Amino acid sequence: MSYIPTPQQAEELLKQYNKEPFHIQHGETVSKVMGELAKRYDPDREDFWRSVGMLHDIDFELYPEQHCAKADEMLHELGLDEELIHAVVSHGYGICYDVEPTQTMETVLFATDELTGLIGAVALMRPTGLSDMEVKSVMKKFKDKKFAAGCSRDVIRRGADMLGMELNELIAMTIEAMRA
Secondary structure, X not given: OOEOOOHHHHHHHHHHHOOOHHHHHHHHHHHHHHHHHHHHHOHHHHHHHHHHHHHOOOOOXXXXXXOOHHHHHHHHXXXXXXXXXXXXXXXXXXXXEOOOOOOHHHHHHHXXXXXXXXHHHHHHOOOOOOOOOOHHHHHHHHHOOOOOOOOOHHHHHHHHHHOOOOHHHXXXXXXXXXXX
């Protein structure tokens, strides 16, 4: 019998496999962003979106070289819901895993995962953080390949394309979700 964990249960699972504060904070950030964007795309499933966001990198700290493949195994062993597992592993599509995002929620996760890292890095450079951040501030750093070099600009662009959005629109939507 498979199950869908609540966002709180998902956080406990994440913390079982991740000890680095950065990885836990990233899971929390993506979970909150997914919850905010669920209000726009799928309001009845906000908790599901949040749980997926929380668990998307459950395997990364322990198995960075097998990211998503190990998540697939781990989440199946934990008896989690197939739809949730597909959503989690599809964020690695074309990067480290071959499961394609097919649902809106999966595409939103793919599009915003790397972007939350870039926006977070921009926020750290600003005295006011996220509070009055504008898209142009993020775009300026987006063009600087050395800034937050671990955040793939190609993945962010592909995510915007998959959602049928302009890059500026995706950035604005993600900033707004992170502020909330």
